[in-house]
Amino acid sequence: MxxxxxxxxxxxxxxxxxxxxxxxxxxxxxxxxxxxxxxxxxxxxxxxxxxxxxxxxxxxxxxxxxxxxxxxxxxxxxxxxxxxxxxxxxxxxxxxxxxxxxxxxxxxxxxxxxxxxxxxxxxxxxxxxxxxxxxRAVKSEYELNQLRIAATHVQEMVAMLPQQIRVGMSEVELSAQIEHALRLKGNIGIYRMRGYNQELCLGMVASGEAAATPTYFDGPAGGLGMSVASPQGASRKTFSVGEPILFDISTVVEGYIIDQTRMAVIGELDEELTRAYEVAVSIIREAERMGKPGVPWQDLYLKALEMAEAAGLQQHFMGFGNDQAKFLGHGVGLEFDELPVLARGFAQPLEKNMVIAIEPKFTFPGRGVIGIENTYVVTKQGLKAITTTPEDIVRIPE
Amino acid sequence: MxxxxxxxxxxxxxxxxxxxxxxxxxxxxxxxxxxxxxxxxxxxxxxxxxxxxxxxxxxxxxxxxxxxxxxxxxxxxxxxxxxxxxxxxxxxxxxxxxxxxxxxxxxxxxxxxxxxxxxxxxxxxxxxxxxxxxxRAVKSEYELNQLRIAATHVQEMVAMLPQQIRVGMSEVELSAQIEHALRLKGNIGIYRMRGYNQELCLGMVASGEAAATPTYFDGPAGGLGMSVASPQGASRKTFSVGEPILFDISTVVEGYIIDQTRMAVIGELDEELTRAYEVAVSIIREAERMGKPGVPWQDLYLKALEMAEAAGLQQHFMGFGNDQAKFLGHGVGLEFDELPVLARGFAQPLEKNMVIAIEPKFTFPGRGVIGIENTYVVTKQGLKAITTTPEDIVRIPE
Missing domain, CATH: 3.40.350.10 (Creatinase/prolidase N-terminal domain)
Structure with missing residues (x-):
């Protein structure tokens, strides 16, 4: 056949x-x-x-x-x-x-x-x-392997960024280049979400105030989008010096979705945004340590919330003000919004070989969204990263 | 905002x-x-x-x-x-x-x-x-304008084909190039379908036996796809001389979807496939004449069925054998599978300003799919094409 x-x-x-x-x-x-x-x-x-x-x-x-x-x-x-x-x-x-x-x-x-x-x-x-x-949340060795392959593809995308980003280029131009490269590597071009009305293309290439535009999507960042009929993700906004550029990039290999976020900037980020990034990194380090079999899903979210508060960033955590998303991470696999959900009210225990995308992010209206995301597998020693792309902010000379 | x-x-x-x-x-x-x-x-x-x-x-x-x-x-x-x-x-x-x-x-x-x-x-x-x-099936002037803009984008894609297609290139390589070009023109990258479990990326760039692989999709052509987890549309199959290459291409402008199919071949198509294309064209010409306000939706399908039978092609019409789709066309607008449905059992009348994609196609297992598709608006004079790309098979020298 x-x-x-x-x-x-x-x-x-x-x-x-x-x-x-x-x-x-x-x-x-x-x-x-x-x-x-x-x-x-x-x-x-x-x-x-x-x-x-x-x-x-x-x-x-x-x-x-x-x-x-x-x-x-x-x-x-x-x-x-x-x-x-x-x-x-x-x-x-x-x-x-x-x-x-x-x-x-x-x-x-x-x-x-x-x-x-x-x-x-x-x-x-x-x-x-x-x-x-x-x-479905507990993955087999076969499934983990598909995710590992997908992770190498998004890592290559980040490695290409310094050659691609330039002032005046639009979010959608860069997104289209990444989509093209991923498609050649086998991406099916369809990002499956289970949630009613939820949809996605690639993830998000979004910068500055456009990234911080709130939207219906159940995620920490919104995005201006291409039109009112598609009010999320990449837009026609062009990149400027000094603003955070968010690369929340996914790809789908044999049906399996990997999810990773890295940051880039042309020139330098200001102190407040740099500090917010450091807080995001400290939250993800703590989640890695905590994420062992038996730990209630919500514990990782509540701990992150506590850390965001301690840093004085609670208003900005996972969206701003009334438009905050109320979670820290989500399962990925054949769908983008799998179990576990790291959110209040989910007291179910983590299990060995569950796969979770953890994405602490901070939104600054008018300025942008900054944060980090890795996809992990739950092991007895804590979370083990499947996405192993270097975590430094990609700095593009002015 | x-x-x-x-x-x-x-x-x-x-x-x-x-x-x-x-x-x-x-x-x-x-x-x-x-x-x-x-x-x-x-x-x-x-x-x-x-x-x-x-x-x-x-x-x-x-x-x-x-x-x-x-x-x-x-x-x-x-x-x-x-x-x-x-x-x-x-x-x-x-x-x-x-x-x-x-x-x-x-x-x-x-x-x-x-x-x-x-x-x-x-x-x-x-x-x-x-x-x-x-x-929603009856479009306003504003909506028709979005569709007209989208139609110019898919027309440009067909115009580019002679410079792009070559022996040994894969379906997905060409599909990715077209997706990239359409994205830069404002395509949102998400093709909305209302039907449960129905999904789509671009449409279909598919050739020869791969195009004729049957699948779950409620359309006349199936496609091998990139994996068993995405069993439709473009695949890694490469183009050869003499096989029909199907370009069923859609794009989404301000949420509005246009739908058009054209054919290409490297070298020449054989007589049987060429004749099948001529039958498809004669079916679409007849539909254009018939498609006036007041005419029952199913009449256009039943007439097409009659014409396919008269040409001895009933077994190949809209898929092969047990895997035939049972319709001739579908509404398009904000979704890919809008009303009207041109299929048996739909006795509702066409109305002025309904928009329909009509797509007579013939499937030859092991050899390919051949046909044509335009998006039309219903007028008192019959169907008026919104997609006005030349209909000749695009011939690429060997």
Missing amino acids: HPLPKVQTTEVRERIARFQAKLQENQIDGAMITQNVDLYYLTGSMQNGLLYVPQSGEPRFYVKKSVARAEFEASVPVEEMGRMKQLGERLRSTFGNVKRIGIEMDVLPYGLAVRYLGFFPDTEAVDVAFMLRLV | HPLPKVQTTEVRERIARFQAKLQENQIDGAMITQNVDLYYLTGSMQNGLLYVPQSGEPRFYVKKSVARAEFEASVPVEEMGRMKQLGERLRSTFGNVKRIGIEMDVLPYGLAVRYLGFFPDTEAVDVAFMLRLV
Whole structure:
């Protein structure tokens, strides 16, 4: 069918077993999975359809399009989906008496959910999104390797910056060059976010006051963007001497997203911004030390908040004033906004091999955003960086 | 706040009035709108929140983030959303007794929908997505102008092809060059699709057998893609002599998406593929003639099907065999998959100023995909092309 590398069957089986353990723990008889990324994770194929995962035993992937491609790619049995009306009957006769059925309530549109739930009348609907996201948060060696490859690509982008940045160049010009270089390295050109209405292109190449423009995006920096119809990220603003230039750059390798932020400046940053950068670095060092298995997710955020306050920068931390984002970091993997979430209210423990992007940043309205971000894997010794690009601010001579 | 051009208040008021007319027609008391594109369309701002549109009277935009930016951009009254618990009370006390409440059931996730519907207990929930999409399908002069500008950008891409294509170059190399050029012209780098799980980068630069690889995407061509985790569109396959190279290229200007397909070949296409291209052109000419206000959407598809059959190409039309897409064209605007849908079962009439991308294509497994696509506006005289790039196959000397 095609020459693209496939996900190993053992890898897929392991994922399904871990998800089934969660279903058992929560007394859920089975789950109907339909979101493209979850389908890919649990089958090895992103073809369109419905994957039924019973609490135990073999799942079945009912595919709409393309059946032939799914049969070739998937590590689970594939059947043609056929007509919706008969699908309910087929599911009931194959998987028997179902009392509690799981769906992905965070992404499955209401209209479709009602149809799918109709396959199992008089059944209790349960949200399995969080438990599946927890399974996905813990990465395998295969997944960590994809992230390590992606990390080398964003590192090369930072190495190229001194040759590229110049006064009068626009944010979008530089962003387009980076996007071009990453695309040639295999970036799929689509940055997947799970959150409703959240979207992203590359990340953010943003400078000075444009970077500090607030926006809807659930991140620490906003960005002016190209238009009111795309109010975030790179804009047509040009670079000037002495302003912080933020490179929050991601790339996607075999579906896996790495996330890293570095800073650049033409000439010199003033003292206040330089100091803010040092505080950001001290926060990330502390997070590295704290981030061990068993530590509650929120602890890293609360500690960072405390450090920002101690430095007198609480008003600027992760956005300014009313437009602050209320987290320190987020899981990355097949999606940009995975678990864990390092934010207040998340008392769940870190687990070995969870992958987290940690991004302490400070926003100064009218002046810019400054900070740092690395993607880490959780180990017994604390966080181990996957992104190992030098952390010094890239200084471009005037 | 910022220097980006804003949507005119008169434009936004007109849109709301047309949507309110639909709510009245369908005896819906009000609608809770939350999807980013619908919010932008009805307010002029894409900040995050909930827009309540009553059947008559002034809507209100309850914004989560950024309130300051929404106040600056939106042409409707903005309030801070505040806590979810109080929002229900505020809505009920402001908009009174509600019996039938509208939500966007095609995009709003189940979990959020249940929360929002909880604001109005004992109320009937109605899907307003199709009626809002019908309002959006008819474009204003302002919107048509954005599409015309976007059309000049994709035309320039086709003009550059002879200087770019060469034997041994990969699909993704060429795609990346086109993406780069379009980004500099203002493309936001995000191609919005409404359909669940549907996604896109640029469109498709695909050649020979790679273009004919079937995939989940609801379009006539599939594409090998960069990986199993992104199984569509451009791949690492390199161009060879004599194979059809498909340029299904889109760009996004001020949120508005244009869609156009042209063909290229290094050397010559064989007779069968050349003839298939001629059939595609004759189908699009017939659609142009038929596409007048009042004509049922499906008629254009059924006529095309008839013409493909008469030419003996029915097995190849819009994909091959079991992987055929069952439509001839789709609306474009702020999303890639707007109304109208030219497909069986859609008996709704075309209306003046609807915008449609029509894309007759033929798939030959192992050999490639060939066809043509233009974006049109519906006029009394039939379809008028917005994309006016020369339609000849771009021939590159060997």
